[in-house]
Amino acid sequence: xxxxxxxxxxxxxxxxxxxxxxxxxxxxxxxxxxxxxxxxxxxxxxxxxxxxxxxxxxxxxxxxxxxxxxxxxxxxxxxxxxxxxxxxxxxxxxxxxxxxxxxxxxxxxxxxxxxxxxxxxxxxxxxxxxxxxxxxxxxxxxxxxxxxxxxxxxxxxxxxxxxxxxxxxxxxxxxxxxxxxxxxxxxxxxxxxxxxxxxxxxxxxxxxxxxxxxxxxxxxxxxxxxxxxxxxxxxxxxxxxxxxxxxxxxxxxxxxxxxxxxxxxxxxxxxxxxxxxxxxxxxxxxxxxxxxxxxxxxxxxxxxxxxxxxxxxxxxxxxxxxxxx
Ligand code: NAP
Numbered sequence: 191x192x193x194x195x196x197x198x199x200x201x202x203x204x205x206x207x208x209x210x211x212x213x214x215x216x217x218x219x220x221x222x223x224x225x226x227x228x229x230x231x232x233x234x235x236x237x238x239x240x241x242x243x244x245x246x247x248x249x250x251x252x253x254x255x256x257x258x259x260x261x262x263x264x265x266x267x268x269x270x271x272x273x274x275x276x277x278x279x280x281x282x283x284x285x286x287x288x289x290x291x292x293x294x295x296x297x298x299x300x301x302x303x304x305x306x307x308x309x310x311x312x313x314x315x316x317x318x319x320x321x322x323x324x325x326x327x328x329x330x331x332x333x334x335x336x337x338x339x340x341x342x343x344x345x346x347x348x349x350x351x352x353x354x355x356x357x358x359x360x361x362x363x364x365x366x367x368x369x370x371x372x373x374x375x376x377x378x379x380x381x382x383x384x385x386x387x388x389x390x391x392x393x394x395x396x397x398x399x400x401x402x403x404x405x406x407x408x409x410x411x412x413x414x415x416x417x418x419x420x421x422x423x424x425x426x427x428x429x430x431x432x433x434x435x436x437x438x439x440x441x442x443x444x445x446x447x448x449x450x451x452x453x454x455x456x457x458x459x460x461x462x463x464x465x466x467x468x469x470x471x472x473x474x475x476x477x478x479x480x481x482x483x484x485x486x487x488x489x490x491x492x493x494x495x496x497x498x499x500x501x502x503x504x505x506x507x508x509x510x511x512x513x514x515x
Contacts, residue, residue, distance in 0.1 A: 193217045193218070193266045194217065195265055196220045196265040197222070200243060203376050204314070205234075207415045208271070209237075211418055213239060220259075221246070222259060224248070251294060256301045259301075265306060268312065269314075272290065273341075276379055277339045277341045277471065280340040281340060287341055290344075312421050312424060313365045319346045322338060329478070330481045338471075369436035371411065373413060373500075373503075382446060385446055386501070391512065393456065403465070404465075404469075405442065405444045411441060420433065423490070424489065431484075434480045434484065437493045441497055450505050
């Protein structure tokens with residue numbers, strides 16, 4: 191019989207990549223979406239799978255809807271990718287971020303415990319939970335957390351609740367602590383996509399500047415298509431555990447800009463980039479760099495797409511998108 195997976199956050203960035211991989215493995219894939227007046231399936235369309243998903247309507251802030259979905263779908267695996275995922279917005283919408291990213295996870299775990307206790311659960315945890323603990327060196331699963339935003343604090347609650355359900359009820363609950371990962375379908379407000387979309391617009395004469403907050407922040411950037419494989423592998427293990435998923439390399443926003451502009455044939459890019467304090471975080475996070483040895487050893491996972499290839503892939507996709515418009 192086909193395995194059944196429920197993915198929350200199906201129309202975001204990771205949801206479509208994960209769904210595509212699971213469909214290729216012959217899963218039946220259910221995707222949770224909120225109710226919209228005009229739903230946007232463009233990310234699923236980009237990967238050619240919008241009509242291959244069984245959609246179920248619910249909301250992470252509505253416990254009843256999650257309970258009914260779990261009861262009706264009866265999934266073998268649940269991947270909780272839904273979140274208010276933009277760190278910058280979490281200061282302005284801290285309560286909503288907490289309701290979705292923290293309490294929503296509690297509701298989902300409760301529904302699984304009560305109706306499908308054998309389902310395996312994946313929680314999308316994040317390197318943002320480490321905050322600036324890079325000062326103590328490269329981050330591992332043992333590095334203490336010091337979250338620096340309402341987003342990261344809510345995610346830390348969900349991280350511990352996931353562990354608590356495993357320890358209290360013997361459920362299969364795993365946390366993937368994923369470092370930044372990008373793709374051509376990354377949300378447009380995130381700095382990487384803002385850059386590739388902005389550079390493509392400058393190249394095509396549709397814009398003349400990109401406004402950014404901090405060029406010196408460093409991140410460990412990988413490709414979303416590689417990272418969803420690690421999520422799946424975590425749920426195929428005999429025992430649930432928590433794993434860092436990262437490339438182990440860091441690059442600054444300046445490095446990202448350099449590759450993106452050069453790929454568009456623009457060498458002197460500084461005149462196009464304007465610093466704008468509105469895009470600075472109230473509590474800045476300077477460097478994230480993860481050590482994913484545990485995932486590489488135990489899951490047999492490793493990232494395939496390198497940083498420069500990732501930037502060029504995103505640039506090519508944005509150029510194509512704008513030219514087609
Ligand atoms: P994303 O593109 O922002 O997708 C998040 C999805 O969650 C969206 O489809 C969104 O749907 C949905 N969602 C938001 N609020 C909801 C609610 N109340 N009920 C139901 N669905 C809701 O994020 P992503 O990049 O794919 O990331 C996937 C997960 O991994 C997120 O939890 C994120 O926090 C986490 N993560 C991401 C990264 C990264 O670098 N990408 C790194 C570490 C962890 P709408 O369109 O309706 O808003």
